[in-house]
Amino acid sequence: METRCGEYTISTDKLKLDVSMVHEFLFHEAYWALGRARDVVERSIAGSICFGVYDPSDRQVGFARAVTDQATFAWIADLFILPEARGRGLAKGLVGAILGHPDLRDVGRWLLGTRDAHTLYAGFGFEPLPEPGRYMVRVPGGH
Secondary structure (H helix, E strand, C coil): EEEEHHHHHHCCCCCCCCHHHHHHHHHHHHCCCCCCHHHHEEEHHHCCCCEECCCCEEEEEEEEEEEEEEEEEEEEEEEEECHHHHHCCCHHHHHHHHHHHCCCCCEEEEEEEECCCCCHHHCCCCCCCCCHHHHHCCCCCCC
């Protein structure tokens, strides 16, 4: 799948992904993934529907992935736009592309985690968990 966001292209073609750039950003810049190993990034890409954002010269400037069964559940993960490409509506275009993907349109429940992009996601109907006490998390090695 490929869609446009102004002069930028959003594509689900995994062969186009700059895995080194994605790993470097997640490893060094993403508060939720600091220190994530390259092999973990590669496995996460292999097991997800991935979205790359590309500038007019076809350089990747953004990324996100949907972890999903393509029927009842999806998790938006690792969404980022490189600092030099921010302020152009690309994150909004990327979320729209994810939610509009043909294999994801009918998913019944979407989740995500964010520390600082609540306004972005609220614009697409995301809201705080209605019953957070029903949800649990397991973080290996966590206390």
